[in-house]
Amino acid sequence: MTATYVIEGREVTSLDRFWQVIGEAVNGPGGHFGTNLDAFADCLSGGYGTPDDGDFIIEWRDHEASRRALGYDETVRRLDERLGRAHPSNRAAIEAERDRAAAGEGPTVFDWIVEIIEERAPGRLLLD
Structure with missing residues (x-):
């Protein structure tokens, strides 16, 4: 079964806040999933909360709000x-x-994040 990790775009008000939101989406309250771009890329490669088989989707809801905040x-x-x-x-x-x-x-920072997701987890990003 595909795991879905939801990012609520309006909660992403800065890059620091993105690290909190993605960490909690993947690993629950207080969870971490990287705190810099390199660590984030590594986490997307597996073993840091995502399924071992790589069967997951990142659903970024209201991503335009995040795009503005990470502009x-x-x-x-x-x-x-x-x-x-x-x-x-x-x-x-x-x-x-x-x-x-x-x-x-x-x-922009938003573009950097999207590029990393597309490189490390191709086809797993859903921008709503």
Whole structure:
């Protein structure tokens, strides 16, 4: 039987809140399912609450509310954080990505999350 994990889009008000919502959707109250993009990708590969056979769906209800919350403002904020800890050789690329986001261009945090789900769990994301 296919497991369904529901994300209520209006509850996702920031990336930090997304980690809480997805963690609880998959692993119950107080549950975790990654707290950064790399850990999230690893969790989607199995063994962290999803069925061993990979038979699950992530149903993202009212995803447009999440898309707005995880839009360019949140993307700029996250890229600013990344700049603060980046190796000097990576700074120019992050700054360029940040400048594009500040101009309302390029992928957003929402896009990053969707891309990870589509790469690690193809066909398992339902955007409502």
